[in-house]
Amino acid sequence: MNTSKITLMFLFFVAVVSGQQKITIENIYGGTFRAKGMDELQSLKNTNQYTVLNVDMASRTMQIDLYDFATLKKVSNLIDTKNHKELEDGIDSYTFDASEKKILIACNSKKIFRHSFTADYFLYDIASKSLTKLFDFQIQEPTFSPDGTKIAYARENNLYVYNVASKASTAITTDGKKNSIINGITDWVYEEEFAFVKAFDWSKDSKKVAYIRFDESAVPEFSMSIFKKDLYPTIDTFKYPKAGEKNAIVSLHLYDVAANAVKKVDLGNYNDFYIARIKWTNDSNILSAQVLNRHQDNLDLLFVDGTTAVAKVVLNEKDKAYVDVTDNLTFLKDNSFIWTSEKDGFNHIYVYDKTGKLKNQVTKGNWEVVSYYGFDEKTKTIFYQSTENGSINRDVYRIALDGKNKVRLSKNIGTNAATLSPDFKYYINTFSSASQPTTYTLNEAKAGKEIQVIENNQALAEKLKAYNLPKKEFFVLKTAKGHDLNAWILKPVDFDPSKKYPVFMFQYSGPGSQQVADSWINSNDYWFASLTQQGYIVACVDGRGTGYKGADFKKVTQKELGKYEVEDQIDAAKVIGAYSYVDAARIGIFGWSYGGFMASNCIFQGSDVFKMAIAVAPVTNWRFYDSVYTERYMQTPQENASGYDQNSPINHVDKLKGKFLLVHGSADDNVHLQNSMQMMEALVQANKQFDTHIYTDRDHGIYGGKTRIHLYNKMTNFIKENL
Structure with missing residues (x-):
């Protein structure tokens, strides 16, 4: 048998044993793993129906289709862009009038900031099928x-x-x-x-x-250069109130x-x-x-x-x-109102009369109401989503206005959410878990019985079998100081407990946030899976200050952003580093935005624990960030100077020992490039070597064109070279 045949057989054997098709960054950001959804799902109010914005990829057209809640059958097509040349660029969003006989349709949306945009708007009359452009200029929020x-x-x-x-x-x-x-x-x-x-x-x-x-x-202005491909950059100036x-x-x-x-x-x-x-x-x-x-x-x-x-x-x-x-303020027919509050230590539902006198606390317990879905006047029933079955899970419940007769409607462990029918007899349950792609089912709202599957993303599940994704293992990590923290870990599918693996930690850590949740995976998770294919273990820990475990756990970081959260990541890394299969000398950490603030702090203040860190679009000093967010947790710099300065990574650069990659977008209107520029200067003056990359004209999301592919390949290479 010749050498080439032996090599081919060996390669075939390795492929079969590993049973893994390789995940690439191009796969992740090229749409290979995109799940099917119900875009722009809206529950109507006058009829027991809902609408979805559908796309016909073959004809490159879009449709607003009407469906019956009870049968899931398509009732009619309200509008198809193929019949209206004015809509050839597609439909971005739509809203109904109260009669649900007219629709406002947004097209050609132009982003301003994170949520705001201007757009061309058309008024569509469903009965006459007439489409009228409102203006020859773009407007906001009609x-x-x-x-x-x-x-x-x-x-x-x-x-x-x-x-x-x-x-x-x-x-x-x-x-x-x-x-x-x-x-x-x-x-x-x-x-x-x-x-x-x-x-x-x-x-x-x-x-x-x-x-x-x-x-x-009187608000101070912030200016940033926009480069494009012009001979002279332009300056974008807007009002931005920084802390204090x-x-x-x-x-x-x-x-x-x-x-x-x-x-x-x-x-x-x-x-x-x-x-x-x-x-x-x-x-x-x-x-x-x-x-x-x-x-x-x-x-x-x-x-x-x-x-x-x-x-x-x-x-x-x-x-x-x-x-x-709270966005859950709901007025009942007599103008009494439903309100959510965490005044008893956990977020719960309350009912007040029209004068503001408390009538009843509807939900109680050491768990959080996450979403309030609605109130059925006929049966005096409230529908909501909560963490009653564990802070990493979400379930759908109904409960009487008097707090009695609570029923868990969702049956699967993971993340459940509901879109209720106008008559409250049915709901569309959106379910996913770390191992189950998003599934949409029609359920009856009395006991939660599943009536029919709408979409289960089976095609995606079948496609993913070839990639043999690692299983996300959830657990509670106890630090040496006795703190119980939610965590997950991803191991290579050919994991060998007798080996020593490097560990790459991911976190966000901001107040009230959550990264350890039993829900379907996102693009970051696919990237983490690709890292396990290259011999890394990936772990995530939600430290103190994160959400869904009560007000005390969330608010312990008050006036000290970056103190307890950094302590918890360092302590968690020490616990993970002590596992028999972990190489404690090869632990890295990554984060974006608040997570970048954390990753920077961890590589500086945990220099003996972390070998490398990647910080994307980080806050480097809370003095540089906006008033509303920062002062909510820190008060003003004038009132709490030590809280700002002692926990800002820019003031700890002299402790850097490991490898550090700093990334930012030059047109970040949220966490300004100023944060990274000033940190770079601090690192230079501390004579600390580091790597950096600025993405031209990219905002806080750092995306567009091939940008994400470039960024994630850069980060992957940095990990392979330094961890």
Whole structure:
């Protein structure tokens, strides 16, 4: 037998034994492992139906299709882009009016920041199949009035009302100006940290529009160069309040549509405050507003009289650390309301009467309500998602308004979420686990019985068999200091316990976050799996400060961001390093954003534990980050200088011993490149060698074109060379 035949047989033998097709970065970011979903799934309110945005890849067209909840059968196609040349670029998103007879369709969206965008909008009449472009310019956040006769929208920092019948627009405001005054749309820091863009709302009778006005003229500006391929770079300048600096001055206003007049709500009792949410109640003349002090440890729920514009406090929440803003505020028919709060130490559901008097705490226990799904008025039943079966799991429940007759509707261990039918008889359950791709099923809402599978991603599961992915093993890691921390570990599929393996640790660690969760894997997980194919063990630990284990666990890091979290990662690495199959001299750590802040701190302060680290888009000093996020956990630098300085990695660069890769996007509007530039200078002056890469014109996500492929190949090579 000749040598070449022996070599071929050996290679065949190795392939069969390992049973693994190699995962490449090109696979991961080229769509090889993309799961099927139900895009833009919306549950209708007037009929027992739902809609999905479908894509026909063959004809390169998109459809908004209508389905029946009870049978899952397609009822009709509401619109197909092939019939409308104006929509040849596709549909980005859509919203219905209250009658669900008209649809607002967004196309050609142009991103502004993380959530905000402008777009071309079309008004579609379902019955007549007529499609009308609203304007020859792009707008933001168009919203139907409840009676469907008008559409409020924002353009260039001003608010307008468009009359559907006359096709005429009326300006609500005229003083909007870039980097000065914004009406009805949030400023940068509200959008990023309070996670909303539309800062206006219609009253239930369609007679008034409430809106927030931002005067950001005194807010310091941040500028960054945009290079493109031009001879001279341009400068992008926007208002960005850093910790301890001036915020936008906010005010609340009520616009009367018929009178074309605006009244300002008197909030004179407040100073240096945030209006974190506004929402009209079921009483057309009462607006609710959530107002936070700058420390964010005192929240008032206000009811504002729509006629007099006078506000009164109906509910107050205080916390020694901070109060989380809730999106779960739901008004019942009598204007009593449902509210979620972690005031008993865990996030739970409460019911208050219309005056703000507590009627009942609906859920109780040492577990968290994660999502509130809705209230069935007929049966007085609340539907919600919680961590009752373990902080890494999610289950769907129903419970009576009085807190009795609780029923667990979901049956599978992992992550379950629900989209309820309008009559609350059915729900679409979205389930996944670390070993099960996302599955959509129709379930009845009384006991959770599965009626039919909608999509189980079986094709993806079959494809993945060839890759023989490593199993994510979940466990609780106990540190030497006695802290119980959720963790997972990935080992090579040909794992040999008699060998010594290098370990690559991943974490995020930010307040209230979670990386150790039993849900389907993402692109990072595929990358980690590819690392196991190259002989690495990958591990992840959620330290103190992360979420879903109660307020005390989450808020222990208050005023000390980066202290206990770093301690826990170093201690966890020591525990893992003591495993018989781990080479304790070859442990690395990686993180992005807050995780980059952590990875930097770990390689500096844990220099005897970590051999290498990769930090992507890290905060290097909390003084450089925005006011709302940073002060929520740290107060201001003027009040807590030591908390800022003692835990910032930029002040620990002299301790670096291992290999360090620092990555940032030059157009990061969130964690500014300034963070990495100043850290580079600190490292240089400490005479510490390091590696770095700046991605031109990329924002905090560092993506677009081949960017992610380049980044992950760079990080893979850095690991192989240094771990």
